Amino acid sequence: MEGGSAMADSAPAEVEAASEALALLRLESAGSGEAPCSRNVLRKRRRWERVLAARRRRRPQERERSRARRPEGRGAARQRGRALAEERLLEARSAGPRLCVDLGVADRMTPKETSRLAAQIRRLYGANRRAERPFWLCLTELVPGSPIHRECLRMNDGFSGYLMETTQESYLDLFPLDAIVYLTPDSENVLEDVDPEKVYVLGGLVDESIHKNLTLQRAQGQSLQTARLPIREYMVKSMNTKNYYSETLAINQVFDVLSTYYRTQSWPDALKAGVSSGKGYVLPDGEKSVKNTSA
Ligand SMILES: C[S@@+](CC[C@H](N)C(=O)[O-])C[C@H]1O[C@@H](n2cnc3c(N)ncnc32)[C@H](O)[C@@H]1O
Numbered sequence: 001m002e003g004g005s006a007m008a009d010s011a012p013a014e015v016e017a018a019s020e021a022l023a024l025l026r027l028e029s030a031g032s033g034e035a036p037c038s039r040n041v042l043r044k045r046r047r048w049e050r051v052l053a054a055r056r057r058r059r060p061q062e063r064e065r066s067r068a069r070r071p072e073g074r075g076a077a078r079q080r081g082r083a084l085a086e087e088r089l090l091e092a093r094s095a096g097p098r099l100c101v102d103l104g105v106a107d108r109m110t111p112k113e114t115s116r117l118a119a120q121i122r123r124l125y126g127a128n129r130r131a132e133r134p135f136w137l138c139l140t141e142l143v144p145g146s147p148i149h150r151e152c153l154r155m156n157d158g159f160s161g162y163l164m165e166t167t168q169e170s171y172l173d174l175f176p177l178d179a180i181v182y183l184t185p186d187s188e189n190v191l192e193d194v195d196p197e198k199v200y201v202l203g204g205l206v207d208e209s210i211h212k213n214l215t216l217q218r219a220q221g222q223s224l225q226t227a228r229l230p231i232r233e234y235m236v237k238s239m240n241t242k243n244y245y246s247e248t249l250a251i252n253q254v255f256d257v258l259s260t261y262y263r264t265q266s267w268p269d270a271l272k273a274g275v276s277s278g279k280g281y282v283l284p285d286g287e288k289s290v291k292n293t294s295a
Contacts, residue, residue: 182219
């Protein structure tokens with residue numbers, strides 16, 4: 001894992017803590033064809049459990065460290081806002097859910113789609129930075145010099161300093177298979193909750209030239225759990241002249257849904273935040289914000 005971007009603005013103690021976490025996360029590459037109970041799988045599981053335990057232990061220290069860094073005095077409001085955002089992101093690194101954008105599929109896009117994906121990554125990152133309860137983001141299979149890497153650098157100011165991981169490795173090499181949920185609009189399974197101990201993966205794709213089932217087939221080939229957002233469970237089709245209905249969202253819109261759900265525990269609120277009326281779905285009249293209490 002490169003992780004250089006995550007370290008850019010950090011104090012030495014944080015760099016140390018981060019390297020430790022990254023070292024823990026650098027699980028042995030096992031590829032996708034491992035037997036369910038192989039030694040590799042068990043080793044990955046044990047190391048993931050150690051990562052989770054380390055994250056829980058480190059949380060109060062991270063909070064203390066961030067508090068100590070908060071600036072005082074006049075004209076410091078903006079700096080305080082930035083420090084607070086960074087504090088939350090560092091907490092997410094210790095205890096938040098992981099969200100990977102799988103750039104292993106990015107070579108399926110045209111140059112125009114690649115530029116649009118880079119812009120969506122910027123929006124997703126910006127929304128996560130502003131979130132009250134952010135995710136820890138990771139761009140996987142980001143190959144230096146690839147078209148998507150070049151577009152991210154060209155279109156996103158300060159991309160190298162983004163507080164997130166970037167890695168050439170796959171999520172398969174970083175996390176145990178049973179912790180990973182690949183989100184795909186073509187899944188038969190419905191996402192019911194956002195679990196901080198899971199790793200959610202989004203396909204790094206812009207679908208102008210529609211690749212139906214692409215990520216579903218990829219995830220199934222990798223024996224991963226899949227899930228789709230509960231759009232048709234909570235929303236209804238709206239009358240529209242084009243008779244157009246789509247449950248396929250851009251990655252930043254999916255993120256808006258996940259992030260709002262993670263904060264409010266309400267699917268109607270979450271879907272309202274991420275599903276634009278152009279998709280042909282709306283909340284039914286009088287839909288109240290109902291919290292999911294099944295978590
Ligand atoms: C523009 S979509 C690409 C759709 C593409 N046909 C595919 O096979 O995934 C970009 C990514 O956002 C996520 N996504 C979009 N809509 C979703 C939905 N309704 N439920 C779950 N994930 C969704 C998926 O991870 C998807 O790969």
